[in-house]
Amino acid sequence: MTATHLTAGFMPLLDAVLLVVAHEKGFAHNEGLALHLVKENSWANIRDRAALGHFDVAQMLAPMPIAASLGLTPLSVPMIAPFVLGLGNNGITVSADLWRQMRDQGAPDTIDPASHGEAFRKVVEASPRKLRFGVVHQTSSHNYELRYWMAASGVRPDRDVEIVVLPPQYLPGALGAGGVDGYCVGEPWNSVGVAGKSGRLLTVKDKIWSMSPDKVVGMRADWAEENPDTVSALIRALYRAGLWASEQAHFDEMAAIMAQPHYLNAPREIVIRALTGRFVLGHGAEAEIDSHFVPSAHNANFPWKSQALWYYSQMVRWGEAPQSPTNADIAAACFRADLYRAALTSLGVNLPEADYKSDDGFFDDVPFDPQKLEAYISSQAD
């Protein structure tokens, strides 16, 4: 049997790891897939090359397929996401200078987003200039989580600070050079900023929105329609890669694989921090973060339609998407729980029965109930 050739784009970020493991450890091969991984240097290229069909599938920011399907981005073609590449993995890192100011305002030694948020608000109020934060892409989990954290802490992201977009691999450099005062990015770029640019890792995604999706495997809706067996095979390969990647015994090997120049091109001892959850926060602090990056457990790979709706709610909140029942439907339809189930039923995997769930893991204790979407959006309006 000849293998089905599958080209997958990825960015140099730790949560490309399931695609890499599926390739390097033979899980894709076992499913009859010849996975060809292509490293990209911008999310815009990932988006365009996926839209044009240069990539069959790609690692994408969870909101990207939604934004494409809603027509918010150039070359918008309907995209779907049948698989989540893991929960968590983001973090917010601030410069040494901003950290000193936050310390003076009572920021703790921990990674508690609420107390850091309070100190941050006081610094923003006292600051003679607008602080500038970097995120990796406009329609990114990073952008929405950073904004959520700020807004819940009493800082208006569009008025009180400035948010700019920079590629992940450039953010630590920008922090060191004073170009940004802080950023929200996936690993290893927080740890790189801590190790090389005296940054302070403030908090991580799991503390802002617990057990939430960050990256997905995205693909054109029509391509998925035409290649259902390939999609199923890919889901199974990635699912098995996730199980493998969850085992502590494999962390060293995984870090060594990911550290290589053609993947992350970052030191192994930095890469492993996100896998073990043992973080150096900077400025003398360290933390053990249990569920910083969850590649498989807790149904990590299941594309909850309700979580697509949460991202949509934030697009509306920040003025990127018009609010309408049609748009909500389009957003929910991007996360293909049905394809996930269809691929994994035969493996006897314990699958969620519902496509929607309430999320109550937000740090400010405001729950998200997908059945009360409109009320949720209204409650967040200025």
Place this chain on the structure above:
Amino acid sequence: MGNMKGMSAVLSILVIDENHIRASIIEAGLREAGHQRVSVVHDVKAVAQRIGEIAPDVIIIDLENPNRDTLEHFFSLSKAVQRPIAMFVDRSDGTMIDKAVQAGVSAYVVDGMKKERIKPIMDMAIARFNAFARLERELEQAKGELEDRKIIEKAKGILMKTRGLSEPEAYQLLRTSAMNRNQRLIDIAQSLITASELLGPNQ
């Protein structure tokens, strides 16, 4: 308003490329085609300061540039640019977009720009990006061939010295060994040099 300007005035074209040589090639192509308002910026960060003064109708950027996200976000902030900027003129023109991305170039144009005005610009940019890539490949290949030739010369030298062969004989021996082992001549030559180095200068 954008329409009127797009119809009548001289186009302002901004080329963003970190590769100085390629940027000059594109700039020259645009000037040859009669475009007088061409600006070149090598660093995306400088776009922020200059965009007001340049007021581009067309922006050409290379896809190797990791700052496309930054640039697009910058466009999306209405304060920075007065006129909305979209990627390419017409999403329906898939072939041109595909060719451009294949060539490693992308374009942003102001809203209302006519397709006929952008097409020749894009065709030129695509052709020159492709030509540049071909030149680079040829240069790489030429470098590689030169390197190979040096290695084969060295291997021949070793054989001539250690086995007392003439140059044609040494070359023939390398060739036969390569064919018999189903390997490339250059690989055999490289192995011979490595082996010779391992065995030391006295061999």
